Amino acid sequence: IYTVEIEADEKKYPLLLSNGDCLEKKSLGNGRHYAKWNDPHKKPSYLFALVAGDMGVVTDSYKTTSGREVKLEVFAPHGKQERCLHAMKSLKQSMKWDEETYGLEYDLNQYMVVSIDDFNMGAMENKGLNVFNSKLVLADVKTATDDDFHQIQSVIGHEYFHNWSGNRVTCRNWFELSLKEGLTVFRDQEFSGDMTSRSVQRIHDVDSLRSRQFSEDSGPNAHAVRPESCLAVDNFYTATIYEKGAEVIRMMQTIVGLKGFKKGMALYFKRHDGQAVTIENFATAISDANQIDFTQFKLWYSQAGTPVVHVEENYDAVKKQFKIKLTQSCDLTLTEKLDPTFVKEPFYIPLRFGLVLPTGKAIKIPFDLLALKEVSQEWTFADVPEKPILSINREFSAPIKLVQNMSGQNILLLIKFDSDAFNRREASMKMLLQEVRRLIACAKNKTALITNPDVIEALGYILNDSKIDPQMKALMLSLPSNMVIAQEEETLVPEAFMQAKKKIIIDFVNQFQNDLVKLYKQHHPLDTIGDRTLKNKILDFITV
Ligand SMILES: [Zn+2]
Incomplete structure (x- = not known):
């Protein structure tokens, strides 16, 4: 005192x-x-x-x-x-x-x-x-x-x-920094989402995580959310401890549900008010309040790196069955490689999902969360009338990299119909990233850059869909950042990045100039964040 x-x-x-x-x-x-x-x-x-x-x-x-x-x-x-x-x-x-x-x-x-x-x-x-x-x-x-x-x-x-x-309730020592920072970042993200738009906030938070934390995780500075050692305490103020720490808390909320999480938070503050505690104490409070075992889940705190989840899908038209097989892997980080006794265990990965029919209708499923706990797991769904499109890791329920082969046509269907706003934008980002990378390859090989007309059509669809709110529309029309492209490319040729992006924008503007100008004029006199964001995005395009 x-x-x-x-x-x-x-x-x-x-x-x-x-x-x-x-x-x-x-x-x-x-x-x-x-x-x-x-x-x-x-x-x-x-x-x-x-x-x-x-x-x-x-x-x-x-x-x-x-x-x-x-x-x-x-x-x-x-x-x-x-x-x-x-x-x-x-x-x-x-x-x-x-x-x-x-x-x-x-x-x-x-x-x-x-x-x-x-x-x-x-x-x-x-x-x-x-x-x-x-x-x-x-x-x-x-x-x-x-x-x-x-x-x-x-x-x-x-x-x-x-x-x-x-x-x-404070931290017992600085190795536990994420106890307060991960939790507080999670709380401020939720607050901002409630004050503005939850889906737009989520997209911005994940964009930031991917460009800052994923690159940290794949580089020489990769470290766990609860590190074991450090050279100086100021080294701890990282995207992993703050932003990935927040993602781990968010996964807890996804697993135990909103009500269960609030119960756990109440228990945590009641049990530890006035104390200096550990991440372990926090996880125990959430698990005690919900009578759930978090032993495996806590590996998110001790193992570094971004897990990769491979998706395999199989539809049996005769039995009307749809199968999902998920396989996880996570490369050893530099520090983990230095320890010959270190064995990386599979993570507990909660993946929100939905099945969408080509007509845009969602298929009724008995649950909407897959808990991937083993290296590989399979789920079978009965009474699926036709081959669905799997929309997985909705709301970015787990901080992972997803490898899911999807045809251009299916990506387009998700852009049009996915009821999950995050994955809807994810689909447009996936389409644009694929196209940018294809054009980058052309630029590198010094062959002509010719855009895929389907991509330009899809951008036109987004532009003219009046049901998409303006802020979301601006996000769905945005090309991937250089940081995101750089994480995918083997060799980085910045001029090729610029050429590829510029080519898409020019073709889009040429084909949809009238619609772009019309939309600009429509939002010009209006005065909300969404109107301004979309207007500026259009200006970005037409002045390229
Ligand atoms: Zn803070």
Whole structure:
């Protein structure tokens, strides 16, 4: 328990802040003043903070469900206060969301966010006194973009959610960093999804995971979510510990279900409030609350690398049976290879799926989650009237690489009909990635680049489907990023990447120019994030 007394020059440092609640503030005469703070909650030293300075402030208040009146303050350099209003709004949304989702309330009488222009990190969750890099707090309505606003909302949420996942229950040591970071990233992703669009949020999170974490996993820095050793603790602030850590938590939620997961979270906070615990303790709380064995599942914490799942499908038209065979593998990482005794065990991989008929109708199935626990497993479905298209790893239920042979025609059917928004976009991405790679090969071989007319037709279909919401449409029309292409290519020829992408865009624009311009004009006067995103995507295309 910390009690902090601060004394300083009254003119130079009118603000004297620390963690917890302010008990006393007085002038000492002689140009100096004094403040006393007390934080009634136990905390590790990394959550301590002290701020002395001269700043402007925006003030508001929030009443918790149980009736506590909390004073909210966002501090910023003088003159920049009005740029804090979005951060303040986001803070109130976060407080409400955590109460409604997990029943977690704020536990002090004041909550302060301090925006600093030269802060060497993004933001820090010091108890009751968050310290932020200005770029994650300040937003000028005249110049800030939708992405800026979204990022502020997400990081304000992240640091606020740490008050429980990180501060009230903290990590026993830094090897357990993902206990607080994986869980809190998961919580801020869910929060952002609820504040905006869940499917768009999921797609952005997975895009980021694939470009940052998958490349980490396949390189010399590959490490487990709970590493065994390190050279310096700052090496731990990685995409694996943060983003893959969040994916592991998400898989737990998928396995035990939303209700079961909330039960597990409640047990975790009840059991460990005020303690410094381990990832093991978290997994035990979720499994105890649901009476489920997580022994194998916990390999996600100790084994590094991205598993690959191969899909084989077989349809028996006479018996009306459809079979799915899944086989998993995961290459040893550099560090795992160095240990001759290391044996990589199969992961517990939860895969959400659905069967879609060529007419677009979904086939009724007895369950929608395949639990792949062995190297290879098979499932048989009866009464399947005709050969279905398998839409698997829906919502990206597991952080794996999927190898599934699919004809161009079936990809197109999923683009049109998949009821899972994530996989619908996945199908368009798959189609575009295949086409880009085919054209890259042509560019490398110095042969003519001729686009597949079916691909251009499919893009036209997406463009003109009025049922797809504009933000999703912009995502489905987006070509794969260079990072994503680079992960697939043996040799990297950047000029070939550019040529291939440009060729697709030019052919698409030539064929659908009128539709593109019409859609642009239709969304131009409208003023939502989706309208702006789609408009900018169209501008991107027609100005190439
Ligand atoms: Zn964090």
